[in-house]
Amino acid sequence: MSLRYPSLLAALAAPALVSAAPVGDLSSVQKHLQSVESMTASFTQTDRAGKVLTGVLTLKKPGKIRFQYEKGVPILIVGDGKSLWFLDYSVGQKQRWPIGGSPLGILLDPSRDMRGIASVVPTGNPETVAVDAADPKHPEYGRISLVFVRNATAPGGLMLQGWVALDSQNNRTTIRLSNQRFNAPVSNSAFQWRDPTPASGRK
Incomplete structure (x- = not known):
């Protein structure tokens, strides 16, 4: 099955940036990711063709994430703790990936x-930190670049602003976040989903 919209399960391609990266920023990013137990945010997704979709992101560690798209978009992406699911309700199909095989695993595994x-990718702005990640043993997973701004009130002193993803088919997806909220209670029921395939029950 080919995805109707570019996959969010791809990794990020960092923009061309200049200047030297401050020493220790990778440790700061690691500290931030380990400090975040849950997050909710609004997101804007832009694909390589310029198509824009919006929605709400919900994350809970370990392994749970949900991309709830705007009304009228018949797709859903959910990580249920073990697998990432791409659900297309318009055609009644689903796809599954192991979380460990997805670049999003960086956001979902606090022990990673x-x-x-x-x-660390130099940004030319001391208030911005960018990190490019890819598994050298599995180039088929693609790349993910995470972008943060320094914020003393955010976990670990960093605020995740979004990421850019490049998968093995060179499909590029940009995610921008806003209205981020960290470490508020999130119910596990937020990561349940309805199976789109015929004659299936609720997950």
Whole structure:
């Protein structure tokens, strides 16, 4: 099945940036990710053709994430703790990926050591931190670049602003976040979903 919309389960391509990266920023990013137990945010998704979709992101560690798209968009992406699911209700189909095989695993696994897969990308702005990550043993997973701004009130002193993803088919997707809220209670029921395939029950 080919995805009707570019996959969010791809990794990020960092923009071309200049200047030297401050030493220790990778540790700061690791600290931020370990400090975030849950997050909710509004998101704007832009694909390589310029198509824009909006929605609400809900995250809970370990392994749970939900991209709830705007009304009228018949797709849903959910991580249920073990797998990431792409659900297309318009055609009654679904796809599954193991969370460990997705670049989004960086956001979902608090124990993940970034040192072997990630590097800081110079941004030219001391208030912005960008990290590019890819598994050298699995280039088919693509790349993910996370962008943060320094914010003393956010976990670990960083606020996740979004990411850009590039999958193995060179499909590029940009996610921008707003209205971020960290570490508020999130029910596990937020990561349940209705199976779109015929004669299936509720997950």
